[in-house]
Amino acid sequence: MSAQLGAVLALAAAWLAIGVAGLAALHRLHLVARWLFPAGGAVSLLIAATALPALWGEPQAAVLPIGLPGLPFHLRLDALSAFFLVVLGGAAAGVSLFSAGYFRQSEGTAPGLLCLQYHVFLAAMALVILADDAYAFMVMWETMALASFFLVITNHRIAEIRRAGYLYLLIAHIGALAILLCFGVLQANTGDYSFASMRAQSLSPFWASVAFLLALAGFGAKAGLVPLHVWLPEAHPAAPSPVSALMSGVMLKTAVYGFLRVATDLLPAPLWWWGVLALALGLASAVLGVAFAAVQSDMKRLLAWSSIENVGLIFAGIGLALLFAAYKMPAVAALALTAALYHVASHAFFKSLLFVATGAVLHATSERSLGKLGGLLRVMPWVGWACLLGVLASAGLPPLGGFVSEWLLLQSFLFTPGLPNAFLNMLVPAVAAVIALVAALAGYVMVKFYGVVFLGQHREEKLAAARDAGSWERLGMAWLMAGCVALGLFPAQGIELLAPVTQLLVGARLPDSGGWLLVPVAADRASYGPLIFFAGVAASVALAFFLVRRLYHGRARRAAPWDCGFPWQNARMQDTAEGFGQPVRQIFEPFFRMRRTLPSAFDAKPRYAVEVGDHFWHWLYLPLARLVESTARAIGTLQRGRIALYLLYSFATVIALLIWVTR
């Protein structure tokens, strides 16, 4: 076993040890919060730091003698796993630091138990990324699913949360079944479930496609791809905010990891329609996610839908990379894959930041509904400004991290006219247009989120008394902010980290631009230098600021808001979250299943209500659930609870078997 893999394993074991220590201090909140969670954060940082050099190293493998007899765990650390470990460690460090201040009063689960679940969840994610055989992978995958399930139902006294947890568990297991079947196909009747053996198999195109579809379904279910996304907007908001941050920021990425592992590493060279399928599903998720995010009125649910959008963009990038790889265009495939992986990293940071910020808001105000928040920037400046950074990154605005991946993704679309397939060429404009629309709508969603929560007047009296986040929470948010800024300002260095990964997966890498400019292909083709860009904006702002003061003055007076001279202004007159969603509801009407209740002209208490639902839920899930229920009921008629009847069944079965055998 080589050094880095050993160190990462030891650190994962340290996570488990911290978890077990939490179990020992079941109700001692102070110990758990102030010592164990920061220790977990330190371990996360160490994991990221240890995995970083492994990006450039040779793949390292190890066999752990645990598990069933004759079936030891195979582990392997290569560039792909190293990259995902860095993302996991980096984002989890900030979330753990935040958690140290977050879990104040125990809510539902005891703090020590929560600490165990949290750290088992982290360790399981790290081991999923390290697994090198299907057996270890599935064991860790299930551990991850179960740990996160228990974290989701932390407040298990609320029926709605139990329901969300159940839905999550159900879809996680449908996905796990698909992944299991996928590995079953990949081992090609050899009985050897190690990834090394799967790589060596040469599957026929038919079976390879079957494996690909199963992987897409299985990992898509975990990542929240349409149509298996319904659990995500339920489960992510139900969990405590740091857990939502981990689930959205990191756990979804393990699904991306698994998909990349199967589609680009274990499977033989991709077929072109695999890429098209992943691209189509990714785009569908992106559009649906952003449209639904725009009409939400619960802040965590809004962020959960926005995660579906971001995962969709990641899968669109991967799909494009597969498409290029199928047509043997490795350089462009590397560009698309870099875009997807860069988005993996930046989404991990900004979404974690936004989720923990909602956690701070939730603790300060105990409100999740956008209709009851407002004006928090004035009373919670720390959280407010941190969240502004996350919002700008999430809206894909330069010079922050979200923009870099969007830029790379759009650049790779501009290369699609080089594809040797005329039909695909014609799809390009449509697809690039959809990406552009999603990016622009993300800005709309984020303005709605930030404007309603942090700006304007307080929509409730009690908000004026909200307290800002504590120092641990600030520390965690500062770390996540630093990640967003670094990913935004130093993309050339960032893609340098991705070069070994794309080299491994598609056999090419982006050129080493070396300096401050991000140059994906050639300098006269396209380049982007966020540092110069940022310096340009900052210099103009500073110059304007000082010149105005120098040439004129800096006097300002405070007065009541103007509002066209209307003096009876109150907080209820501000635009609401529903109002902000109205144009999107109108424009994307076919996407939503809307039920409006309109008052009649003679109502004494006029009431207006609009309910926005998901078509998938109504047309796919409810019929399926009804089918399962009616089948179960039909089978249930066999069960009468009378022993004589059961004996009769046994007798009939024996007779039938005898007839069948002696035939």
Add this chain to the structure above:
Amino acid sequence: MSALGLASQALEIVAALALAPLFAGWVGQCRAWLQSRSAPGLLQPYRMLHKLFNKDSVLAAHASPLFRIAPYVIFGCMALACGIVPTLSTDLPLSPAADAIALVGLFALARVFAALAAMDVGTAFGSLGARREMLVGFLAEPALLMVFFTAALISDSTSLTTIVRTLSAREIGIQPSLALAAVALVMVALAENARVPVDNPATHLELTMVHEALILEYSGRHLALIEWAAALKLFAYACIGMALFAPWGVAHAQSPGALLTALPVLVAKLAAAGFALALLETLSAKMRIFRVPEFLGMAFMLAVIAMLVKILLGGGTP
């Protein structure tokens, strides 16, 4: 990066800062002539800026620092945008740092700050304006990006200087994809700059306002900066249009002479563009806000069709 490059970069930004209010004044004057009103002086926008800068800023009692920062950010974004679009020369040191996509991102950044600042005070009109501005923005932004993509596919580059160099090298003639993209860009520019079919810059009827509602709470130097930034944005859009569809006259060579002749050419082109804009605004009526998505959806479709035409028919690359 040469000294001349730096000089042309600086000249471009200074020219933009100086000419943008003049351009806005020129459009206003043409509009007045076309509507047989007596026109305000050409220098009216400068006088207005000067007046506003001299006045005290009145801030709403509970306005946050974001409200005070936003005008500077918006102004800075627009100044940089004018520095990125090649109007005088294609030898710009800033050009490698920001291509067409980054330019669209820069406009988006300014728009998001404007919308957030409008929501900050928490008045009915402010948040209404923010919502409408973002609505116009999310429909117009993809269309603008598609216009740039059409040009990028023709010149195999998203770098604005390369696009201008390629497009100005081809022979004069109408290319179907560029013609469609030009129509789309005009529609986007009208919407983004709050011009007549979408918004009325001279309106004072609250319920129809978009841009004016957005900046309702601003006064004094903050308002001056925002007005100047709005003029810069109009200027930048005019320059984008000229860079993509009439790129002749921009200096390519490393010579101060070419740079000096580029300036009068720019002024002449701006005068023509301003007159065309005034004519367009006079001939059309303002539409209801509910029709705006249709209008911008059409611009979006036109831009996508322009890209499709480019891919199907090919050609264009000299």
